[in-house]
Amino acid sequence: MAVRILHTADWHIGQTINGWDRTFEHAFFFKELKEIVVREAVDAVLISGDVFDNQNPSAEGMRMLFHALADLRRARPHLTTVMTAGNHDPAGRLEAPGILLEEIGVSAVGMILQKDGGLDLSRHLVPLKNAEGVIEAYCLALPFPRASDLPTLTGESAKEAGSPIVRAVADLYQRAVSGAREQIGDAPLVAMGHLHVSGGDESEASERRILIGGEHAVPATVFDESLAYVALGHLHKPQRVGRDTVRYSGSPFPLSVSELNYKHGVDIIELDGDSYSYERHALTRPVPFYRLKGKDGLLVAEVEGALEALELDADLPVEQQPFVHVDLRRQTSALGLRAEVDQILSRYPVRDTGVSIVSAKEEGQAAPSEIVSLKKLEEIKPLDLFYTAFEKEHGEGPEARHLELFHSVLAEID
Template identity: 65%
Template sequence: MALKILHTADWHIGQSLNGWSRTYEHQQFFKELEELIERHEVDALVVAGDVFDNQNPSADATQMLYEALARFREKRPHLVTVLTAGNHDPAGRVEAPGVLFQKIGVQAVGMVRRQDGLLDLSHHLVPLKDSAGAVKAYVLALPFPRATDLPGLSFSSSEEGSPVVRAVAELYEAAVQQAREQIGEMPLIATGHLHVAGGLESEGAERRILIGGEHAMPWEQFPDDLTYVALGHLHKPQKVGKETIRYSGSPFPLSVTEQHYKHGVNLLSFSDAGVLSIERLALSRPVPFHRLKGDGGLLLEELVPALDALELDGNLPVEQQPFVHVDLRPQVSAGGLKAEVDQILAEYPVRSAGVSVLRPKQQEVVSAEAESLIRLSEIQPDELFKSAFERVHGMEPEAKHLDYFYRAIAEAEVE
């Protein structure tokens, strides 16, 4: 009998966008995930980190998670869910409901546990059974690796390369070797919440997470005898290096840079002979997300016609109203571009996802020769700050941002 597994990640329950709650979208996502679990007769659900959006999730966020996990189990009474913590998650709180989770088939792994120097496989190695009760594969559940999870980490080593990447690779190598000693040649799926080199980031959406700024692990350093690597952290669905190392991606756009992504989950199927096939299952988008940018950015007078062209439904409740991000070209505005855009958007049944000011490419590209002629001492600190802020956020800093900057400068001078 075939074994079917759903790989998903980066739910970010509790997230808000520009101050707007995403609760409705998460509710709709969980309903659809529940339907997929039932329709495809799924035996196991693997969640590769960033279940929550922050280290202190609200009571509503945790309740939403628990209710969803319970409903999944009701649809498939033998379903096993493997839930691992990401860099956004509170590791201890992810594991806290352990005894209750066991009642609904959930194995939550928030941190790396060891006994006598070895990985505690009772915590990290999870058997996956088909509907007849036969074990067909295992999950090696590893969360986001924090410094305390890497006992071999040393920055004093004379070896070449990043000590962080090396320590993470050693963690996986040792864990897989230990698991193989127990399960033999059975299919083994490992989870990972980290940036694998070659994976494409969503600008501004994901933090560079490995310790010391070393955040990219080469995909070749995952042991070859892993059947599949279920990754989380990067929100763009993608495979890295080979077919069996994949990010499932976020369930819906968590930022404007994800507006064009094709969100979904990965369905893994093991035949009776143990042969793996991978299918991408698309997710519907609970709330439309529009990016209005025209040709190189809109002028203010072009925004109203662009909004009218969307043919918006004025009867939708607020939580179902579309998100709209506006890209503007540089232009003169007495009242401030962002304030005027917000005023216009307030007249429409939409929610603002932000405003960016696009800069002409010829202004963004500076030759190395020209750049070398600019002496750092000739540039005022606030000019450097303004330039960096515009590069990162696509708009000029507001008065409050400059105020924070000047305060920081004043505090530094006092010290």
């Protein structure tokens, strides 16, 4: 018998764009996800990190997640769900309701747990069963690796060429796979990861460099060839990396203007012994997202005409109104441009996601364009300011302990 596995990631529950809430889109996605799980007779759902958008999710966001997970289990009573933490997630809070989540078939793995000098496989190795209750494969559930999860490299190892952080990540996966193989032999093994793998396409302004020490990416070779599939999260563009069985499922809908042209969906993998098959299932985009730019950016005087051409529905509730990003051509002066466009957009049933200035690198030449965002102060997230200040001061991004302290201070202010 085969086992059918659905791979999804980067839900970012609680995300806003220019202050606009995305709850309607998440609710729509969860409804469609359940329909796919039922229609495609899915046996297991793998959620590869960034379940939430920040490390201090709201009570409403937590309820939305738990309701969605319970709804999936009601729809498929034998369903197994494996949920790992990404760099955005509060790892401890994701695991905290573990004993309750297990009652609805959910294994939540927020942190890498060690036992007797190795990985605690009782926590990280999850059996995947078919509809008859037979174990057909196993999932090696590894969340985003934080500094404390990686072994300290000393002596000769520290002197080797290349990044010690990348070597540590490779070592983590190698030890995890070896330990799993000792328990399950040659049974099909699926690994989860929340990493940037070399060769993967990033979304502009959507994903940060997340490895400790500012390291950016690991090679696909960190994933053992014996793995039947590698379910990745972090990059929002759906794509394969390195080989056909190493994939990012991508985000469920555009989380920024740079993701407009992505073909959002979920991946379904069927494993039947040594047999592997892959299917991509498209997701419906519940809210339109437009980028008004003309050929080389619009003049302010052209914005209204571009909006009229959209034939907007004035009766839509706010949460269903289209998102609109405007690219302006470089004009006489940038002073006041943002305010002018804001005023125009406010007269239409749309939600403003930002204004950018498009300018050629050199006048008179067909050079690639640069896009400079005109941001208002209230659009800049405190977390982005924290990252920028930290990187400027220390030369690398903050670690989990710094982010936890930042969010605890932010919660006190709020």
